[in-house]
Amino acid sequence: MKENYITPRLICSRLGLPDTDFIFELLNSPEWIKFIGDRGITSKTAAEDYIKKITNDPASNFWVVKIKDIEVPIGIITFIKREYLDDYDIGFAFLNKYSKKGYALEASAAFLMDQIKNEGRSNIFAITTKANSDSIQLLEKLGMQFSKELDRENSSLQVYSLMTDKFLLNELTWQFFDVFTNANQREPDWENIYRICLPEVIIIRKQEDSSDIYNLISFIEPRRAMLMDGTLTGFEERETFAETKIIGNIAQRHSKYQKEGYVNGVYFKGKGNKFFQFIRTDGCWKICSVIWEDE
Numbered sequence: 001m002k003e004n005y006i007t008p009r010l011i012c013s014r015l016g017l018p019d020t021d022f023i024f025e026l027l028n029s030p031e032w033i034k035f036i037g038d039r040g041i042t043s044k045t046a047a048e049d050y051i052k053k054i055t056n057d058p059a060s061n062f063w064v065v066k067i068k069d070i071e072v073p074i075g076i077i078t079f080i081k082r083e084y085l086d087d088y089d090i091g092f093a094f095l096n097k098y099s100k101k102g103y104a105l106e107a108s109a110a111f112l113m114d115q116i117k118n119e120g121r122s123n124i125f126a127i128t129t130k131a132n133s134d135s136i137q138l139l140e141k142l143g144m145q146f147s148k149e150l151d152r153e154n155s156s157l158q159v160y161s162l163m164t165d166k167f168l169l170n171e172l173t174w175q176f177f178d179v180f181t182n183a184n185q186r187e188p189d190w191e192n193i194y195r196i197c198l199p200e201v202i203i204i205r206k207q208e209d210s211s212d213i214y215n216l217i218s219f220i221e222p223r224r225a226m227l228m229d230g231t232l233t234g235f236e237e238r239e240t241f242a243e244t245k246i247i248g249n250i251a252q253r254h255s256k257y258q259k260e261g262y263v264n265g266v267y268f269k270g271k272g273n274k275f276f277q278f279i280r281t282d283g284c285w286k287i288c289s290v291i292w293e294d295e
Helices: 017-027 030-035 044-055 103-117 133-141 164-178 192-196 216-228
Strands: 004-006 010-014 060-067 072-080 089-094 125-128 144-152 155-162 197-206 211-214 232-247 250-263 266-281 284-294
Touching: 004 103, 010 103, 017 044, 017 072, 044 060, 060 103, 072 103, 089 103, 103 133, 103 164, 125 133, 125 144, 133 144, 133 155, 164 192, 164 232, 164 250, 164 266, 164 284, 192 197, 192 216, 197 216, 211 216, 216 232
Parallel strands: 089 125, 197 284
Antiparallel strands: 004 010, 010 060, 060 072, 072 089, 125 155, 144 155, 197 211, 232 250, 250 266, 266 284
């Protein structure tokens, strides 16, 4: 496993003693105590001992998640082998003021992608409580599915397991939306769309009385110009709902999306629906068609 994971907004680094102040704050946060439990970390010395215990245990792996630009710690990602599960489980905990911003999803997805593609893992679990609806929602976004319920230490745990194909399709979809983001001084990754799509992909924009049909070049070039010449700024498009169906080596996904930005300095906001079709070829999933309609 890597020492660091880097995403567009975040850097995740192995837990160490320099993180003592942050761990003291996180473990005493109301959300940690409510959903994970009181660890009795009542002093900085106790927080140091907690970190030493984790870093000396080969079955426990913790990474501190920081906002890349300002290096502020906001949460942790964990990967632990527990005696009551057949394989490792992924976990996450973030300070409340950094929740609802997609940070936990971004960090967890980067870690899982590495575990699937580079470590060859397909059997990954997650545990949570039934009351922790935010955690359950995030696990489902990651492509994890409820597996079973366990009773441990007088509490009931919900066990989720990774659906690898669904996770990979989630990642392809998020990357498609992300290609055109230039909000927060981001530079669009134009080359990525060639990596995630078939060369022959068909992309269609449906309007009320007409349809615009594109190949990759005719789709990208006018959007590249708008995003690079200052016509379209602060732009971001994100998925708000997804329903995916996988049959063998083909799949389809219905996505609802929201988008916002500035056209020639004027703010706009919109939403709509996209349908993606995927095919597994040469052992990996690719996007083979996209159709969308703004509401």
